[in-house]
Amino acid sequence: MTAICCLGEAWGEHEARERLPFVGPSGYELTRMLEEAGIHRADCFLTNVFNLRPQGNKIEVLCGDKRGSLKGYPPLLKGKYIRAEFEPELNRLAEELIDVDPNLIILMGNTAMWALLGRVAISKFRGTTDTSTHTVSGFKVLPTYHPAAVLRQWELRPTTVADLMKGARESAYPEIRRPKCQIWIEPTLEDLHEFARRYLTRVDVLSVDIETAGNQITCIGFAPRKDIALVIPFSDKRKKGGSYWPTASDERAAWGFVKGVLASKVPKLFQNGLYDIAFLWRAYGIKVYNAEHDTMLLHHALQPESLKGLGFLGSVYTDHGSWKQMRERKTTIKKDD
Numbered sequence: 572m573t574a575i576c577c578l579g580e581a582w583g584e585h586e587a588r589e590r591l592p593f594v595g596p597s598g599y600e601l602t603r604m605l606e607e608a609g610i611h612r613a614d615c616f617l618t619n620v621f622n623l624r625p626q627g628n629k630i631e632v633l634c635g636d637k638r639g640s641l642k643g644y645p646p647l648l649k650g651k652y653i654r655a656e657f658e659p660e661l662n663r664l665a666e667e668l669i670d671v672d673p674n675l676i677i678l679m680g681n682t683a684m685w686a687l688l689g690r691v692a693i694s695k696f697r698g699t700t701d702t703s704t705h706t707v708s709g710f711k712v713l714p715t716y717h718p719a720a721v722l723r724q725w726e727l728r729p730t731t732v733a734d735l736m737k738g739a740r741e742s743a744y745p746e747i748r749r750p751k752c753q754i755w756i757e758p759t760l761e762d763l764h765e766f767a768r769r770y771l772t773r774v775d776v777l778s779v780d781i782e783t784a785g786n787q788i789t790c791i792g793f794a795p796r797k798d799i800a801l802v803i804p805f806s807d808k809r810k811k812g813g814s815y816w817p818t819a820s821d822e823r824a825a826w827g828f829v830k831g832v833l834a835s836k837v838p839k840l841f842q843n844g845l846y847d848i849a850f851l852w853r854a855y856g857i858k859v860y861n862a863e864h865d866t867m868l869l870h871h872a873l874q875p876e877s878l879k880g881l882g883f884l885g886s887v888y889t890d891h892g893s894w895k896q897m898r899e900r901k902t903t904i905k906k907d908d
Contacts, residue, residue: 574674575614579682580680601718608736610738630648645685645690646691675712693714697730734886750797763828764828770795774795776839779859791805833857835861839862
């Protein structure tokens with residue numbers, strides 16, 4: 572069994588001549604990035620979604636309107652669907668993957684992600700492991716950029732190498748492993764004080780994050796450890812009046828709890844804390860004491876040319892799933908007592 576499969580889009584000029592995937596400039600760059608990530612190219616199975624060369628190297632020439640398209644697949648480009656005549660290519664791909672049975676399939680680019688996940692927009696999903704649902708189901712996949720895209724946009728290279736490094740780790744086993752964590756949601760006032768009693772009495776660093784809408788804080792989260800967190804809501808559109816708390820007195824008490832935590836001597840860690848700290852003071856008159864760390868600034872010191880959003884940092888530094896996509900799928904994280 573091969574631990575890693577690198578799945579690309581289609582043949583280019585050099586691939587068509589050699590009838591092999593990832594040769595020519597993009598293949599050379601892939602080899603370099605794999606080596607930097609600790610992966611030997613010779614140990615990988617390399618293939619493409621389409622073992623053919625689209626005219627002009629433009630994947631859109633394989634597309635048409637929805638009426639004559641492959642069933643069950645979204646458009647690859649806006650309003651452009653892969654035509655049903657290319658279904659044998661996907662059947663060939665499914666047979667290859669079943670035969671090779673890799674622990675991990677690295678989806679290199681939009682077309683590969685479209686073929687196995689039924690999604691596009693690679694920048695939105697890259698860096699997070701998932702399970703294939705299209706063409707062949709049940710394989711662990713990791714989307715990242717295609718080496719040809721890296722050659723066009725060199726700033727994508729550090730991110731792609733970081734994704735491949737994650738791929739090297741993930742290739743050791745076929746299942747998806749997420750870090751176990753406990754998140755307290757929809758708390759009562761009693762829950763706030765119980766959480767403080769259990770977890771906030773001895774803390775080395777307390778992570779803090781706020782979510783805002785307009786001039787309001789909708790919720791605030793505290794994480795004393797990487798595996799435990801508390802989310803305190805303040806806005807809830809499901810409830811009359813829009814407040815999560817049943818009475819004004821309860822909401823004042825919750826804000827008092829937040830104020831006490833942020834005034835504590837415990838060192839605080841933020842993501843873009845300059846925004847959060849200023850917002851807390853301007854909108855609510857709450858001062859934050861002992862704010863010592865900021866993940867956005869720390870990452871910027873390491874990779875000044877890369878993105879700095881929390882979702883991006885999560886994809887690079889953690890093995891958690893993409894939480895924003897979990898929200899879109901309406902997945903609920905329940906409090907576990």
